[in-house]
Amino acid sequence: MKTFNSSKEKWGQKNVVDNVGIEDFVKLIKDCKYLFSDSHHGICFGLIYHKNFICIANKSRGYTRFESLFNLLKIRNHMVDNAREIIGNDILLENIDYKSVDTILEEEKKSSLEWLTTVLNKEKKENESKNTLLVKTLNKLHRLERENKKLKEI
Structure with a gap:
């Protein structure tokens, strides 16, 4: 205070x-x-x-x-x-001049929203890529485990 x-x-x-x-x-x-x-x-x-x-x-x-x-x-x-x-x-x-102020604010809001959308979509794509890589890696690991198991049975 x-x-x-x-x-x-x-x-x-x-x-x-x-x-x-x-x-x-x-x-x-x-x-x-x-x-x-x-x-x-x-x-x-x-x-x-x-x-x-x-x-x-x-x-x-x-x-x-x-x-x-x-x-x-x-x-x-x-x-x-x-x-x-x-x-x-x-x-x-x-x-x-609030007509001018509002015009500038609308442009800034639009620009900010575009930037935010781009960043969030980029993050989503990166996460999808990471998830895809993880799934491929896990599938490969499972395949190797199955092959290893078959080899042990021989």
């Missing part, structure tokens, strides 16, 4: 909601008019629910995740490295 306590002190008690379970966390984001967050998951839910937001990229909790996501979606202008950058920065208040 160290992070929560420092956020509560920084932003004031009325602006920070505490003791929130997962369901309430998601619902608060879904129902908000504007999202202000330093949480990667909070921002991801903001994207899912098409919320306009300002993100303070948290350097102590996965800054590169923020940077990668915002650069990929071409929304870097909605991310700041510290709260002081918000003051007087009207670009942050521009609406997010």
Whole structure:
């Protein structure tokens, strides 16, 4: 709760909601008019629910995740490295172009699904090859055992 306590002190008690379970966390984001967050998951839910937001990229909790996501979606202008950058920065208040964001996300989902399907099918084929080799080896072993048994009978 160290992070929560420092956020509560920084932003004031009325602006920070505490003791929130997962369901309430998601619902608060879904129902908000504007999202202000330093949480990667909070921002991801903001994207899912098409919320306009300002993100303070948290350097102590996965800054590169923020940077990668915002650069990929071409929304870097909605991310700041510290709260002081918000003051007087009207670009942050521009609406997010969710048509563009959704197009990029759909392309990424498609690409990811293709990659996953390829990898899983490759693994399946490799497993089939291994199984085929195992069956052939076992059949050969049984044949050798039968031949050995016949030789012993002679």
